[in-house]
Amino acid sequence: MSRLSRVVLATLTLALLAVPAMAEGVQLNSGGRVNLIPINGGPVSENAPIANPGDATYTTRTTLLVPNSTVTATSFTGGGFVATPSIGLQVRQVPTSWATWSPAPFSEGPTPQVYFTGGATSLTLNLNQVATIGGFELEPNPFSTITFTATFRMGTTVVETVTRAVSGSAGARLFAIDNAAGFNNILITGGSDFAIARLRFGAGGGPPPGIPEPATMVLLGLGLTGVAGAVRRHRKANKG
Secondary structure (H helix, E strand, O other): OOHHHHHHHHHHHHHHHHOHHHHEEEEEOOOOOEEEEEOOOOOOOOOOOOOOOOHHHOOOOOEEOEEOOOOEEOOEEEOOEEEEEOOOEEEEEOOOOOOOOOOOOOOOOOOOEEEEOOOOOEEEEEEEEEEEEEEEEEEEOOOOEEEEEEEEEEOOEEEEEEEEEEEOOOEOEEEEEEEEEEEEEEEEEEOOOEEEEEEEEEOOOOOOOOOOOHHHHHHHHHHHHHHHHHHHHHHHHHHO
């Protein structure tokens, strides 16, 4: 094997080791966003909903918003964010004025203060600024299992949707995303009235999963530079 062939082989090996994100493909969703999709069973690492509060450093990258009232909440504030619900929300407490909530890891704990829609089956949360990560916990008022959808939007443009079947009997679940496109409002719809809790939002963060880190790019650059140098030397040798 020639020196040039050995350099090329080493560089290709380095690239395969340094960029495992190539195990994913791309797909356009209905909102024009690019989603990574798994190839050969690989995990999806971009634009996937956050399953539980302990996942993806969710709580450390967000701020918990607090209501402006202990009776009827008309806004929530924290970390520079203001979330304004489209209707006033009744402030309740588990387990005294709201019966159940889920335990960890499905929520941050079983006894939160919650905010009840009081008969309304839809709700919009409007933010005063763009968030890239955030969401809320939700549980239906009936004790049965009911499907809810949270549509995260930038204005009227859909960024991402999260749909979950949620039990009203200690079954609260998280509806949250981490999406670099950002969002400034959330439309919540479902088959019954419901309560939400623990509104959290944040902005910024590192490069999206699937994009090589700077150190990886440096290594690839050095490898390609070595290939280019070897090619030049090989050509010079042929001319001589």
